[in-house]
Amino acid sequence: MSIVTIPSSVxxxxxxxxxxxxxxxLVDSGTGQDSGTVIRRIHEVCPEGPSMIVATHCHYDHAGxxxxxxxxxxxxxxxxxxxxxxxxxxxxxxxAALFGAAMRPVDAKDLREGDVLDSGSRRFTVxxxxxxTEGSICLYDxxxxxxxxxxxxxxxxxxxxxFMGGSFDSMLASLVRLSKLDIxxxxxxxxxxxxxxxxxxxxxxxxxxxx
Ligand SMILES: [Zn+2]
Numbered sequence: 001m002s003i004v005t006i007p008s009s010v011x012x013x014x015x016x017x018x019x020x021x022x023x024x025x026l027v028d029s030g031t032g033q034d035s036g037t038v039i040r041r042i043h044e045v046c047p048e049g050p051s052m053i054v055a056t057h058c059h060y061d062h063a064g065x066x067x068x069x070x071x072x073x074x075x076x077x078x079x080x081x082x083x084x085x086x087x088x089x090x091x092x093x094x095x096a097a098l099f100g101a102a103m104r105p106v107d108a109k110d111l112r113e114g115d116v117l118d119s120g121s122r123r124f125t126v127x128x129x130x131x132x133t134e135g136s137i138c139l140y141d142x143x144x145x146x147x148x149x150x151x152x153x154x155x156x157x158x159x160x161x162x163f164m165g166g167s168f169d170s171m172l173a174s175l176v177r178l179s180k181l182d183i184x185x186x187x188x189x190x191x192x193x194x195x196x197x198x199x200x201x202x203x204x205x206x207x208x209x210x211x
Contacts, residue, residue, distance in 0.1 A: 003122075003146070003187055006041045009034045012099070014062040014189045017148060018042060021119030023051035027139065027148050028189060031099065032065030039072050049073035054117065056150025056189055057136040058086035059163075060096035060103050067104040078117075080128060081110035083135025093133065093164045111137060122146065129178065131171025132159035138178065145184030145197075153178055154188045155197075158205055175209055178202070 006016040006026075013030030016038060024046045030038055042049065052075050055063045066077050066087065079087055086093045087108040096103045115126040117139065124139035124146075132151040136159075139148040151159035152174055161168040179202045186197045194201070 003148075003185075004045050005193065006038055006045065009037050012061055013065075014056075014059075014151075015187070015191075015193070017187055018045055018050065019119045019122055019124075020046070021121035023118065023120050024048070025117055025119045025124070026050035026053045026069070027187075028056055028062040028150070029053065029065030029069050031061050031101065032068050033101075035065050035068035035072075038065060039069065042069075042073075050075050051119075052117070053077045054111070054137075054139065055079040055083070055087060055108065056138070056148070057133040058083035058094050059133065059151070060094050060099055060101060062150070062189060063087050063094065063106075064096060064099075064101065064103050066106040066108070070106055077106050077108045078111045079108045080126070080135035080137040081112055082130070083133055084108040084110045086135075095163055124148070127177070129174035131161055131167055131174045133163065134165045134167075136174075140181060142182070145182045146187065147178070147181065147183045147185070147197075148187045149178070149189065151189040153186065153205065154190060155186060155192050155194050155201070156205070158209060159189075172209055172211060175206055176211060179206055
């Protein structure tokens, strides 16, 4: 059982991941500008559809497609409790205007620090990692050392903090916190994934952040 990347044709879509298992978990949705392709590809990997969808944060490029996915799969949507209200009642914090778009509201439920999401193959613990947005979360499976990191941690970098609700100080604290985990596989919100992540890679990101 693994984590499958669902490819999208929209270049600025977030990465979209499907965690396989008896209860598949979809992480992030992309913008929704090409939901037809995304939905078709999810059906190919997972005919029964996901049991839940988790948004790592409220930004349009990660959450704009939630509306179409919920319509198709009828499953619940979750997000960190400080960002879920933006998904329920979109406001400027969703940054959709930067993409010349508007986000359609979705009834997202709140996730909190320590909540556990179990796909049947992996057990992810919710980590609240503010900085990129107030309610950004990461999902961490201690057993496999897998981190799904949204726009907090990238391969070779970290998320910007100059959007509404962002905070560089919070980002630093979140990165320091992540650096104490045993991360062996990284699935970030944009760019490449890494199935052989090392402490040296994390140390380099901390150095870039000035820690
Ligand atoms: Zn973002």
